[in-house]
Amino acid sequence: MAKMKELAAQVKELEDELVTCIRCGTCQAVCPLFEQTRKEADVARGKLSLLTGLAENMFDDPDGVNERLNRCLLCGSCAANCPSGVNVLEIFIKARAILAEYKGLSPAKKLIFKKMLASPGTFDTLVEWAGKFQGIFTKPDHNAQGTSCARLVSPLLANRHFLPLAATPFHAELPEQGLRKTGKPLKAAIFTGCLIDKVFPNVARATIKVLDHHGVGMVIPAGQGCCGIPALASGDRDTFTKLVDHNLSLFDQEEFDVLVTACATCTSTIKKLWPAVYKNADSGTRDRLEALSKKTMDINQFLVDQVAPELGTQADRSPGGEVVTYHDPCHLKKSLGVASQPRQILKAAGATIKEMAGPDKCCGMGGSFNVYHYDLSSSIGNIKQQTIQETGCTTLATGCPACMMQISDMLAKAGADIRVRHPMELYAQFIDSNR
Amino acid sequence: MTIIRNAGNLTIVPKLLIGITNMTDPFMQGRIMITKSIINALTDILGPEYVFTEAEDMMTYSYDAAVLDPQMPGIAVMPGNTEEMGRVVTLCHENGIPITVRGAGTNLSGGTIPQGSGLVLLTGRLNQILEINEADMYAVVQPGVVTASLAAAVEAKGLFYPPDPGSQAVSTLGGNVAENAGGLRGLKYGVTKDYVMGVQFFDAQGRYVKSGSKTVKCATGYNITGLMVGSEGTLGVLDQITLKLIPSPRARHSLVAVYDTIDQASETVAAIIAARIVPATLEILDNFTIRAVEDFSKAGLPVDAAALLLIEVDGHPVVVSEEGEKVEALCQKMGATSVKAAATDEERDKIWAARRSALSALAKLKPTLVLEDATVPRSKIPDMVKALQEIGAKYKIDIGTFGHAGDGNLHPTILTDKRNKQEWHRVESAIEEIFDKALGFGGTLSGEHGTGIAKAPFLEKEAGFSSILFSRRLRSALDPKNILNPGKITGVSE
Numbered sequence: 001m002a003k004m005k006e007l008a009a010q011v012k013e014l015e016d017e018l019v020t021c022i023r024c025g026t027c028q029a030v031c032p033l034f035e036q037t038r039k040e041a042d043v044a045r046g047k048l049s050l051l052t053g054l055a056e057n058m059f060d061d062p063d064g065v066n067e068r069l070n071r072c073l074l075c076g077s078c079a080a081n082c083p084s085g086v087n088v089l090e091i092f093i094k095a096r097a098i099l100a101e102y103k104g105l106s107p108a109k110k111l112i113f114k115k116m117l118a119s120p121g122t123f124d125t126l127v128e129w130a131g132k133f134q135g136i137f138t139k140p141d142h143n144a145q146g147t148s149c150a151r152l153v154s155p156l157l158a159n160r161h162f163l164p165l166a167a168t169p170f171h172a173e174l175p176e177q178g179l180r181k182t183g184k185p186l187k188a189a190i191f192t193g194c195l196i197d198k199v200f201p202n203v204a205r206a207t208i209k210v211l212d213h214h215g216v217g218m219v220i221p222a223g224q225g226c227c228g229i230p231a232l233a234s235g236d237r238d239t240f241t242k243l244v245d246h247n248l249s250l251f252d253q254e255e256f257d258v259l260v261t262a263c264a265t266c267t268s269t270i271k272k273l274w275p276a277v278y279k280n281a282d283s284g285t286r287d288r289l290e291a292l293s294k295k296t297m298d299i300n301q302f303l304v305d306q307v308a309p310e311l312g313t314q315a316d317r318s319p320g321g322e323v324v325t326y327h328d329p330c331h332l333k334k335s336l337g338v339a340s341q342p343r344q345i346l347k348a349a350g351a352t353i354k355e356m357a358g359p360d361k362c363c364g365m366g367g368s369f370n371v372y373h374y375d376l377s378s379s380i381g382n383i384k385q386q387t388i389q390e391t392g393c394t395t396l397a398t399g400c401p402a403c404m405m406q407i408s409d410m411l412a413k414a415g416a417d418i419r420v421r422h423p424m425e426l427y428a429q430f431i432d433s434n435r
Numbered sequence: 436m437t438i439i440r441n442a443g444n445l446t447i448v449p450k451l452l453i454g455i456t457n458m459t460d461p462f463m464q465g466r467i468m469i470t471k472s473i474i475n476a477l478t479d480i481l482g483p484e485y486v487f488t489e490a491e492d493m494m495t496y497s498y499d500a501a502v503l504d505p506q507m508p509g510i511a512v513m514p515g516n517t518e519e520m521g522r523v524v525t526l527c528h529e530n531g532i533p534i535t536v537r538g539a540g541t542n543l544s545g546g547t548i549p550q551g552s553g554l555v556l557l558t559g560r561l562n563q564i565l566e567i568n569e570a571d572m573y574a575v576v577q578p579g580v581v582t583a584s585l586a587a588a589v590e591a592k593g594l595f596y597p598p599d600p601g602s603q604a605v606s607t608l609g610g611n612v613a614e615n616a617g618g619l620r621g622l623k624y625g626v627t628k629d630y631v632m633g634v635q636f637f638d639a640q641g642r643y644v645k646s647g648s649k650t651v652k653c654a655t656g657y658n659i660t661g662l663m664v665g666s667e668g669t670l671g672v673l674d675q676i677t678l679k680l681i682p683s684p685r686a687r688h689s690l691v692a693v694y695d696t697i698d699q700a701s702e703t704v705a706a707i708i709a710a711r712i713v714p715a716t717l718e719i720l721d722n723f724t725i726r727a728v729e730d731f732s733k734a735g736l737p738v739d740a741a742a743l744l745l746i747e748v749d750g751h752p753v754v755v756s757e758e759g760e761k762v763e764a765l766c767q768k769m770g771a772t773s774v775k776a777a778a779t780d781e782e783r784d785k786i787w788a789a790r791r792s793a794l795s796a797l798a799k800l801k802p803t804l805v806l807e808d809a810t811v812p813r814s815k816i817p818d819m820v821k822a823l824q825e826i827g828a829k830y831k832i833d834i835g836t837f838g839h840a841g842d843g844n845l846h847p848t849i850l851t852d853k854r855n856k857q858e859w860h861r862v863e864s865a866i867e868e869i870f871d872k873a874l875g876f877g878g879t880l881s882g883e884h885g886t887g888i889a890k891a892p893f894l895e896k897e898a899g900f901s902s903i904l905f906s907r908r909l910r911s912a913l914d915p916k917n918i919l920n921p922g923k924i925t926g927v928s929e
Contacts, residue, residue, distance in 0.1 A: 022798045024500050025541040029583075029604040038513070038559025038579075040495035040540070049505075053494045064491035083731050083795030 003102075008057035010098045015055060020086045021048045027078035027088075032362040032380045033071065041068045044078035044088050051095050066099045071373065073330075073366030073380075074233060080334035089335075090276055093232055097277070100235025113231045113239040120225035120246060124171065127198050131165035138164065144419045145408040158374055161412035163199050163405055170201035174222055179208075183217030186307065189256035190220045191247070191270065191296075193227060193263035195401035203401065206428035207262050207299055213431050214307050221250045227266040232277060233367050241279040248274075248288060258306065259296045262424055264329035264400035265367075268336055270296045298332060300399055300423055304341040311348045312341070324351035324426070325393040327384065327407065328360035329400030342399050345423045349430040351395070356387040365406035378410070385410035388418065396420050468552050469509035473530060477512055480522045485560070487511040496537060496555045500602075501545040503888055508535065511555040517643075517674050520556070524672050525641030527554055527918055535920050536668045538579060538607030542614050543806065544887030546667045550922035556672065558609050564588055565675065572680045573632055573649055578609025578673045582616075585678070594680040597624035597715075600883070601791050609673050615665030617883030619716045619790070622813075622841035623749075626883065628664045630679045636663065636671035639914035649677055667885055668920035670913055684715070684749035688759040689777040689786055692744040692766040693737050697721050697836070699770040700742035701820040704840045706765050707746075708813060712758050716747040717841025718790055719820075723850070724837040727796040732789035740772075744840070745790055747783075793837050797848055801833075805849035805862060809873035810882030813843040822872045823847050829868075830861040844882030886924045894924070 027044040028034050040046035050065045059065060072092060079088040105113065116123045138148040138157070147161035170192060188211060196203045211218050225247055228240035251259065261267045275281075275289040297306075304312045324346055333339045339360070346353055364370070364380030384407060388396050396407055396418055408420045469488070477486045487493070488510050497505035509532075514520040527534050533553025540547050549555050558579035566575040569592055576585060582603040586596050599618035600606050606616065612634065617626040633647020646659035663670055694700040700719055707717065720728065720736075720743045729736040736743065744766065748758045759776070766774045777783035798804045811819045820836065823845075827834040838846035847869060851862050870880070870893075880890050880897050895903050907925045911917070 019802075020799070022500070022795060022804070023498055023540075024795045025539055025602065025605050026795065028539055029581075038557070038562075039492075041492055046495035049495055049498060050491055053491075058494065059490060064489055068491055083792040084798050085731070 004059070004061070005057055007062055007098070007102050008055055010102075011051055011055040011095065014051065014091055014094060014098075017087055017091050018048055018052050018055065020084050021045060022084055023049070024083070026081060026083060030077040030081045032075060032077065032364060033073060033376065036376055036379050042071055044082075044086070047072065047092065048086070048088070051091070054095075062099055062102060066103065069095060069099065071369075071376075073362055073364065073369050073377075075330035075362040075366060076334040077330065077362060090272075093273065093277055096233065096235035097237040098235075101237070105234065105236055109234050109236065113234065113236045117226055117231060118239045118242045120223060120243075123226070124169065127165060128169060128172070131167060131169070131198070134164055138162075140164070141412055143412055143415075144417050145412045146419075147408050147412040149412075159413070160374070161409045163408055165198055166201045168201070170197045170204040171222065171224070173201070173205075174220060176222060178222040179218070179220040181212065181218050183211075183215045186258065187217035187219065187256045188302065189251055189254055189259045190218055191227070191251075191259055191261040191266055192220065192224055193261055193266040193401065195405070196263055197224075200401050200404065200422065203262050203422040203424055206422065206424040207260075209428040209431060210299075210303065210424055211307075213428075214303070216307055219254045219256055221254055224250060227263075227269045229265055229269045229273070230367055232269075232273060237277065237279050240277065244274050244278055244289070248285075248292065251292065252288065257295070258302055259292060260299045260302045261296070262299045262399070262422060263402075264298065264332040264336075264338075265402055267296060267298045268331035272335065298336060298338050298341070298399065300341040300345050301336075301338045304344050312344045321350040321352045322395060323354050323391070323393045324395045324397050325354050325356045325388055325391040326359060326423075327356070327363060327388070327396060327398040327403055329398055329403045330360075330362050332399050333360045338399075342397070342423045345427050346397055349423070349427040351397075351426060354391040354393055356391045358387060361387075363403045363406045363410075365402045367402065370406065377406070378413075381406050381410040382414075385414050385416070389414065389416050394418060395426070397423050397426060399423055468532065469554075473526070473532070474510065476526055477510065477523065480519055480526070481512055481514060485513040485515065487513075496540075496549065496557075499537075499540040499542050499545065499547040501543050501548065501887065501889055503545045503548055506548050506550055507552065508549040508555040509552045511537075511557060513557040513560050515560045520561070520672065520674055521637050521641055521643060523554070523556060524637040524639075528640050528916065531916050531918060533918050533921050534668075534672065536578070536609065536613070536672055538610035539581070539602070539605045541602040541606050542610060542887065543808070543884040544614070544881065544889040546614055546885050546887040546920070546923055547610075548888060550888070550920075553918070553921075558607060561609075561674075562607075567592060567594070567680075568649070569594065571649060572682075574678045574680055576608050576676050576678065578607060578612075578676065580608045582606050582608055582611055589680050590683060593683050595683040596630065596678060596680055598627045598630055601794065604791075608676055608678070612664055612673060612676055613667050614885040615883070617839070617842075617844060619718060619787070619839060621839055621844065621883075622717055623713045623715045628661070631660055631664050631676060632679050633660050633677040634663050634673055635675040636673045638671050639916065639919050643674070644671060647677060665885070667887060667923045669910060669923055669925070670919060672919075684751075684755075686752040686755040687715075687747060687749040687783065688755050689783045690744075690746045690759065690763060690766070691736070691775050691777075691786060692746065692763075692771040693740045693773045693775075694742040694744070694771055695740075696770075697742040697820055697824070698817065700744050701817040701840065703744060703766055703769040703771070704816050705814060706769055707762060708841070710761065710765060712748070712761060712765075714746050714758075714762065714841060715749045716745065716787075717839070718745040719743070719837060719840035719845070720745065720790070720793065721836045723800070723833065723835030724793050724797060724848075727800055727835075728789050728793050730799070731792050731796040732785070734785045734789035736789060737773075744771075745786055747787075790837075794846070794848075797835055797837075797850065800835075801850040801852055803851045803853040803859075805851065805866065807847040807849075807866070807869055808844070808881045808884040809847070809869060809878055810842075810844040811873055811876040811878035813841065815876040815878070816840050816843060816845070818876060819843075819845060819872065819878075823869065826865050826868050826872070830865040832858065832862055832865055834865070839882070842882070843878065888922055891922070891924055891926045894926075 231239035533551035562579035
């Protein structure tokens with residue numbers, strides 16, 4: 001009980017943020033999880049009331065609150081639509097960290113985060129080995145999405161249609177000391193991100209091609225680690241902080257104008273969570289994190305707003321172009337307000353955009369949410385899959401590799417003949433074919 | 436921690452105290468009441484996934500948007516059909532378990548805060564629109580259907596369901612009927628009670644009662660439907676609602692009129708009504724509200740204006756254009772510095788979405804927000820607005836005013852910090868005076884938020900003791916065990 005009191009005191013530190021919720025319930029209208037379950041504990045208002053309860057030492061143990069708090073996609077739909085401006089995501093992430101530090105991580109998470117993810121070198125090696133052996137357990141689906149599924153019944157993979165690991169990860173293609181290219185007038189540093197590195201290396205290649213095409217200088221430091229969001233979402237603030245340190249010192253050695261990523265989640269994590277959740281930052285580190293946060297930008301936004309404004313004004317290049325529909329990743333639109341630029345890139349790439357119903361509705365991935373709540377994740381993803389198919393498109397584009405994985409799985413399961421691409425891939429393809 | 440006891444016709448939203456204010460022993464009563472055998476019986480009826488007993492879930496069903504003291508239920512259930520609902524009610528009747536029905540939990544008077552540690556009946560799975568009848572212009576819905584989704588579904592068929600409470604994006608029709616919810620269109624189109632043609636419900640003994648009709652006229656028996664509307668779950672558990680639909684107005688025209696003083700705005704309201712024009716919506720926002728709303732919505736509202744009127748006229752295109760011009764001229768005549776019409780549907784939607792965010796947006800300004808719902812006859816709006824200004828000056832407090840000026844339903848909102856004891860004392864006195872003023876003008880304690888727990892102790896002041904006694908006798912005759920949402924409307928004691 002004394003320990004619960006201690007926990008209550010820690011949660012109470014969030015009180016100033018918790019009291020901004022006036023329980024109006026507006027979040028029920030936009031929460032993709034609540035739409036499925038209609039349970040108050042699944043929506044932000046309910047979770048905030050549970051945290052208030054925890055701060056008031058209302059519970060015998062924190063397990064029930066912890067379990068409910070983790071049933072959340074962290075999509076930020078609630079925060080983006082909250083009239084009282086409750087900073088829901090930051091509250092949830094901090095609360096997850098407090099609870100994880102109180103309870104300790106599960107052995108599996110400890111192994112994954114502390115032993116593997118926290119050391120980028122080890123993580124890379126392990127994933128490379130997995131990439132070589134994955135064919136033993138899985139078989140390709142031979143579909144538009146390029147997914148695979150389990151050869152045998154596997155409790156781990158269930159009936160997922162997942163994208164296989166790349167035979168060679170992107171970082172293995174880089175020179176040992178990283179990639180450096182001169183250009184004018186801007187120089188961009190590229191943060192690759194795990195999923196692009198290991199599953200979608202083509203997105204990284206396309207990004208380089210596009211920046212090259214526009215004459216932008218670039219630097220891709222070797223030895224990059226994960227942005228830290230998987231650890232943070234599980235409340236492992238230590239591993240998160242370690243990874244931020246690793247990446248920060250890597251990019252601190254370089255000179256560049258803008259840090260770009262082609263991953264919505266990485267961009268949003270670097271911009272918003274690195275400065276906000278870094279543990280015990282001294283003032284020097286805080287300043288460096290703030291400075292880097294200000295310089296960080298989504299690749300689509302960078303291209304349209306800073307590199308080639310003419311892309312933004314272009315009408316469809318070929319009205320009869322391929323019909324593409326665009327899914328707004330939560331971490332791009334709701335977190336960073338980037339929605340028009342990726343569409344402009346697609347138009348510049350010759351696509352005819354046909355909007356789906358609710359393009360900014362969450363795809364249901366939510367990182368580890370998909371791992372622990374696959375059924376719910378799939379029900380939410382299935383809505384997305386249907387709205388995509390209803391457009392009659394042949395390609396779904398989206399600016400987040402995590403969304404690309406989820407949507408590929410959903411489209412594959414539905415047997416849809418629709419490929420999934422990043423806007424950079426389509427734009428690079430356009431540049432190639434018009435050379 | 437002190438609890439803000441509700442001071443009458445108010446919904447008090449003490450931001451500092453939000454959440455848990457007085458829950459010294461929240462589970463005791465619940466555990467006494469809900470026995471293992473009751474849990475088992477409910478599980479047999481509903482299946483384990485729809486029966487909730489854990490303390491955490493109970494906490495999430497202990498409050499609504501009124502932010503009075505949360506009160507923990509003993510159990511919560513989510514039935515999936517009429518039969519299950521009936522069996523739950525019967526079981527509660529047999530065991531004397533209080534039932535509080537909960538839709539979206541957005542009401543502002545504590546109507547869904549469960550008293551008596553009983554059962555919370557969730558309508559989340561009862562969310563089907565059962566019928567939209569275009570020929571006879573009605574819809575039959577289950578109680579858990581979200582207001583805005585019915586509005587959208589009928590609009591797609593060229594029909595119109597006008598009641599639009601501020602929370603329509605999440606509020607349920609069952610809750611709207613139970614609270615007799617209002618909205619922005621009350622002036623021309625009325626409120627929920629004007630659209631309920633019939634309800635089917637389980638009474639306190641679990642018997643299925645049908646009332647009303649699908650016909651425009653119906654003169655058989657008591658008007659049970661009328662009695663059920665606004666009964667806040669104290670007379671029965673709603674299962675099906677038949678709602679009247681009307682043709683969609685063919686044209687809509689929205690205006691924003693800007694004023695240098697709030698008096699000019701409120702006098703414009705009276706002038707429009709005196710000119711025999713009935714806009715669909717006629718909303719007033721004072722400077723306080725404008726700034727808060729603009730900060731959230733970025734709808735382009737003029738943050739320097741002392742007051743705005745948001746006006747919408749609708750109907751036949753010819754009438755709309757004529758009335759639009761007349762309203763515009765009236766606004767100018769009464770001193771509006773500018774009158775702007777929404778050029779596109781998006782612009783129009785943005786204005787109304789901004790207005791809808793007013794309450795939550797205001798809550799950001801100061802730690803404590805006190806929201807009033809006192810309503811006066813519409814011709815008394817200028818008097819009420821003046822009275823509010825005088826009261827604010829007299830007690831040296833900030834009163835923000837927004838609301839449905841056209842139908843007399845203002846929402847004076849006091850922004851304060853409860854930690855400042857002296858100021859809080861002045862707030863309490865001001866509240867009392869607002870209340871007396873409204874009744875003095877021939878008004879009511881609540882235009883649309885309902886009685887609930889918040890206003891129950893003060894109902895007598897408006898309606899008199901005989902009215903309370905009549906209500907209590909009616910209630911005890913229909914619900915001798917007092918299991919239907921106890922503590923609401925008529926108070927707790929005979």
